[in-house]
Amino acid sequence: SDSQFSLQKQTLEEENWSEGAIIMETATSSDGVAGRIRNASLVLVSDNNSTLADIRKAVTMMKNIAVQLEKENQTDKVKDLENSVAELLNLYSDCNHRSSAIQSVANGYQPREQLTDFQKLLDDEFTKLKAAPSSMPQNDHLMRQFREAVWNVHHAGEPMPGDDEEDIVMTSTQCPLLNMTCPLSGKPVTELTEPVRSMDCRHVYEKAVILHYIVNNPNANCPVAGCRGKLQNNKVICDAMLTVEIEEMRSLNKQSNRAEVIEDFTEDVNED
Structure with a gap:
């Protein structure tokens, strides 16, 4: 189910987060500390990208299902799917923030005599990134894609309620590439x-x-x-x-x- 998928992804994300702190701490025990930390961060971010890709695929799949349900006029089920997509996108946002926090901590790391508490550094950076205004505009873009696909089933070529020209331009130009x-x-x-x-x-x-x-x-x-x-x-x-x-x-x-x-x-x- 959608809720089980979200829970599994959240559990995996938290495990990766803790594992990330351990890996970065382990990297400090060898020579070329800063370089090894940065390399470790690249591996962690790459692993996290696999989770992000799975979430994106799930959102796309749910969008396609919602379009089919809308064609059958099953409005309640479409709304349930939209709520599930919103939950997944919140998780997607957290995963992105964690990747950014890992990269930020790794790039700013400087060896010190005291033992570095990577878990605290990562948590603090994550909290700062998450609190930033409009920290994940791509989430709005993905949610809009979902709603627009559903809207176009019965209203192709018509603007969605509340749309203005700026909204349409932003939707058509936003791209992660x-x-x-x-x-x-x-x-x-x-x-x-x-x-x-x-x-x-x-x-x-x-x-x-x-x-x-x-x-x-x-x-x-x-x-x-x-x-x-x-x-x-x-x-x-x-x-x-x-x-x-x-x-x-x-x-x-x-x-x-x-x-x-x-x-x-x-x-x-x-x-x-």
Whole structure:
């Protein structure tokens, strides 16, 4: 059930959080402490991304089910699903904040004589991030996608109640991907054969092209204009979230194209 899914994800998240503090503490026992802490944080964030990807997939699945239920006019069940999606997105937000807290603590770590309490550092950073205003605008975006999909079942082409032009523009332009095309091949991200993302700057590239670039440009920066991210073979990967985000972008592009066709058809009918 949805509640069991949320509980399982929350339990896993809390276990990973405690494990993260232990891993970071263990890393301080060896040489090159700061570097080892940062590497440990990258592993932890990568693991957490798998949980985030599972939540995103679940939300997408629930959206598709809600659309089918709306077609059958089962309004109460659609509302129950919307409430469950809201709970999942709260969990999604917490997972994101925890990833950001891990990265922040790792990047700011400096060796000291006293033993570092990583659990307290992580908890304090998480609390600060969660309290920040509009800390997870993407949650609003994902919830709006759910409601818009349901609304379009019976009202395709019509704005949702309370919408204004700014809402529509924000919805159409928000995207978790930092770049829409590979800076080296020029291909749209949605058409890349093997997309990979830098663990440092989060830009996306075609795998074969960026690896060739790194081999021929030792110590190179990211090729995106103005980006200072450092490139390394082992830190340019296809993380769990990347495939989900690209698939969502493909889906949004298809929806946008369908909406344009409907709009053009409506204009032609009005002209006649």
